[in-house]
Amino acid sequence: MNVEFWARLWHNRDRLRWILMFSDAVLIVIALFLAWFMRYELEIGGTVEIVNYRSFSSYLPVAALTILLMWLNLGLESAYRRQRGATWSDEISTIVNATARSLLVVVFFFFFYRTYVYSRLIFAYYTFFIIFLLSVARLALRQLIARLHRHGIGVLRILIVGAGEGARKLMRHIVAQPELGYEVVGFVANDPEGQSNIGRFTALGPIAGLPTLIDDHNVDRVLITLPWSQQYQISRILDTCTKRGIPVRIVPDLFQLSLTGVTMDEIRGVPLMGMREPVITGGDFALKRLLDIGVSGGALLIGAPLWGLIALAIKLDSEGPVVYDQTRVGRGGKPFTIYKFRSMRKGADDELSELSDHNEASGPLFKMKEDPRVTRVGRILRKFSLDEVPQLWNVLRGDMSLIGPRPALPAEVDEYEEWHLKRLDVTPGLTGLWQVSGRSDVTFDEMVLLDIYYAEQWSPLLDTMIFLKTIPTVLFQRGAY
Numbered sequence: 001m002n003v004e005f006w007a008r009l010w011h012n013r014d015r016l017r018w019i020l021m022f023s024d025a026v027l028i029v030i031a032l033f034l035a036w037f038m039r040y041e042l043e044i045g046g047t048v049e050i051v052n053y054r055s056f057s058s059y060l061p062v063a064a065l066t067i068l069l070m071w072l073n074l075g076l077e078s079a080y081r082r083q084r085g086a087t088w089s090d091e092i093s094t095i096v097n098a099t100a101r102s103l104l105v106v107v108f109f110f111f112f113y114r115t116y117v118y119s120r121l122i123f124a125y126y127t128f129f130i131i132f133l134l135s136v137a138r139l140a141l142r143q144l145i146a147r148l149h150r151h152g153i154g155v156l157r158i159l160i161v162g163a164g165e166g167a168r169k170l171m172r173h174i175v176a177q178p179e180l181g182y183e184v185v186g187f188v189a190n191d192p193e194g195q196s197n198i199g200r201f202t203a204l205g206p207i208a209g210l211p212t213l214i215d216d217h218n219v220d221r222v223l224i225t226l227p228w229s230q231q232y233q234i235s236r237i238l239d240t241c242t243k244r245g246i247p248v249r250i251v252p253d254l255f256q257l258s259l260t261g262v263t264m265d266e267i268r269g270v271p272l273m274g275m276r277e278p279v280i281t282g283g284d285f286a287l288k289r290l291l292d293i294g295v296s297g298g299a300l301l302i303g304a305p306l307w308g309l310i311a312l313a314i315k316l317d318s319e320g321p322v323v324y325d326q327t328r329v330g331r332g333g334k335p336f337t338i339y340k341f342r343s344m345r346k347g348a349d350d351e352l353s354e355l356s357d358h359n360e361a362s363g364p365l366f367k368m369k370e371d372p373r374v375t376r377v378g379r380i381l382r383k384f385s386l387d388e389v390p391q392l393w394n395v396l397r398g399d400m401s402l403i404g405p406r407p408a409l410p411a412e413v414d415e416y417e418e419w420h421l422k423r424l425d426v427t428p429g430l431t432g433l434w435q436v437s438g439r440s441d442v443t444f445d446e447m448v449l450l451d452i453y454y455a456e457q458w459s460p461l462l463d464t465m466i467f468l469k470t471i472p473t474v475l476f477q478r479g480a481y
């Protein structure tokens with residue numbers, strides 16, 4: 001990648017905007033051609049009589065008007081401006097709305113002024129292809145931007161003020177969405193809990209040191225997460241940043257909630273606001289459970305021959321049982337027995353205390369890349385996560401889900417801080433955000449931040465994205481040991 005070229009292009013926002021608009025125009029023409037080809041050449045939707053046949057060139061006025069209207073509608077939706085917080089689903093929604101409004105005008109215009117007799121069905125195909133092509137293009141653009149961010153292009157260096165729930169909520173979003181392009185240089189806080197690091201986020205001391213930190217770390221933006229009771233402190237921070245030309249954003253102190261954590265009700269016109277706990281319940285839980293049963297049951301049956309070969313390899317390689325069972329902590333702190341293919345030699349648990357000095361993980365976790373207790377077969381199983389296959393039985397029983405937080409050991413839970421306990425609000429899973437974000441390379445605090453983010457933001461689409469990202473993570477053995 002030519003970093004200098006992309007860096008220059010990134011900072012030329014006008015050129016970027018025109019490139020994006022031009023690419024949209026090209027894709028709209030392609031969408032119309034595909035719709036025309038399906039209707040007139042493939043004759044999908046019915047035979048086209050010769051008298052009704054229209055060449056593609058006769059549809060070019062339709063493309064021209066569509067392009068102008070799409071530019072207008074997408075521009076009004078700020079689709080040609082960089083919005084860091086916008087998700088792909090937000091962009092799809094914008095494209096759908098813009099397409100619907102634009103083609104409504106196009107259809108009305110060309111059917112009112114009957115210069116040509118156009119196929120009605122072709123507009124249905126046209127609508128689909130515009131939405132599909134523009135949505136795929138936006139996804140490709142997001143991947144390109146994420147790659148540029150990894151090279152330091154377009155990254156915003158931010159400093160967080162505060163260390164409470166509001167600050168951790170920001171950290172959760174930043175860890176879970178690296179494509180946003182935020183690099184947190186650290187956080188400052190006066191309270192005792194703000195004096196220790198939270199995963200990759202470095203504690204930089206009290207708020208009084210903010211002016212020096214802004215200069216030393218080349219901060220681009222300051223995010224304030226302090227409660228409104230500290231208005232005087234917030235005012236001083238605003239003055240400090242304004243004098244240095246540093247933009248400031250303030251997280252509203254609404255019980256440290258995001259909008260996704262608020263429920264609204266009313267009593268005869270009197271609005272009532274409540275707090276929704278970050279748990280998956282009701283219809284969401286039923287849907288997730290149905291998918292768990294279907295996928296885990298099917299995988300156990302279809303893969304039975306392979307599971308049998310793995311069991312045989314374990315038995316021939318070392319002494320001990322094929323399946324290893326262990327007590328873990330599930331949803332709501334309820335203990336359950338987890339099952340895995342044994343990947344360590346017999347009696348490995350008794351040797352753990354001897355290896356404590358070699359722990360490479362943070363927090364209460366134990367991880368060791370070259371763990372001497374792992375068998376030859378076990379090392380292969382761990383690389384491709386095949387040792388976790390028996391957990392499909394846990395999923396089928398309801399102890400676990402296909403996707404969710406990593407199931408914790410009771411000894412780990414005993415060392416949790418209060419905010420860590422929120423990760424126990426949802427059913428643990430075979431894979432999750434922690435796995436697709438680096439697995440063993442993710443620190444304990446970051447894993448908790450990701451787990452709580454998952455609980456707060458759960459949707460079928462999020463589960464689908466995690467599942468799709470898990471496949472390359474397992475195949476390429478990212479963070480596996």
